[in-house]
Amino acid sequence: MKILSHIVSPIFIFTFLLILVVLHPFQWLGLKLFGYKGHKIAVDVLNFFLVKSLLILGVTVSLKNEHDLTKGASLIFVSNHQSTFDIPPFGLFFRKHHLKFVSKIELGKGIPSVSFNLRHGGAALINRKDARQALSTLGKFAKNINKNKWGAIIFPEGTRSRNGKPKKFSTSGLKMITKYNPEGYIVPVTINNSWKVFKYGKYPLGLGSPITITAHKPIKIDSLPFDELMKETEKTIITHIK
Secondary structure, X not given: OHHHHHHHHHHHHHHHHHHHHHHHHHHXXXXXXXXXXXXXXXXXXXXXXXXHHHHHHOOOEEXXXXXXXXXXXXXXEEEOOOOHHHHHXXXXXXXXXXXXXXXXXXHHOOOOOHHHHHHHOOOEEEOOOOHXXXXXXXXXXXXXXXXXXXXXXXXXXXXXXXXOOOOOOOOHHHHHHHHOOOOOEEEEEEEEOHHHHHOOOOOOOOOOOOEEEEEOOOEEHHHOOXXXXXXXXXXXXXXXXX
C-alpha cells in the first residue's frame, strides 16, 4: 500500500494545489463583482472540488447528522482536529450556515485561495503570541457571528492531533464566542480518520481511509454554566472518536 501511495500522492498534491491556484481568481472576481454572495459561491465551489480531490487517494468524506440545525440563531460548531483535510468538508457540508473559521494569523497570507478566503470571508485571524490581539479579534468575530446569524467553527485543541487521540481542549476562544452568542447553540462535532491521510508523515499520503464527520445534538448556550457546557461538549466529542 505504501508503494502505491508513492505513486498516487504526487498526483493528488498536484491536483489539490492546482484547484487552489485556479479557483483563487474566482474568489476575487466574486467579491469584487457581487460582494459577499459572489465570494461565498466561489468558496463553496472551492470546497466541493477540494473534498472531491481526496477521491484520488481513495478517501471518501461523509457527514452523519440526525439533528435539526435550523435554529434561527448562531451555531457554534466545536470539533476535534485531526488534519488539514478537516477544513474543506466543514465548509462544504455546513455551507448553508455560512461557516466562519477561527484560524491562526499566519494562514492569512501566502496560500492561494485559502488566505484570501480567511482575510475576506469573515474568519477570525488570531495571533497566538499576542493575547490582547487574539481576544479583541475573537470579540469582534463573535459579535459578527451573532449579528449575521452565521455559523462558526472552532477547534479547541488548538492544533492537529497526529494520531487521532484528542489533545486537551482550551476554553478561552470558545468562552469569548459564547459570551456574545448566549441565545445560540453549540454543535459538538466528531471527526474520525482524517489523521490517517498523514499516517506516514507528510509524505507519502495514506490511502483509502474514509473520513467521517458526525454532528451531535446541539446544546443551547445559555442552558448551562460555561464550565458545564464545555465539559458536556468535550465529553460528547471525545466519546465518539474511534
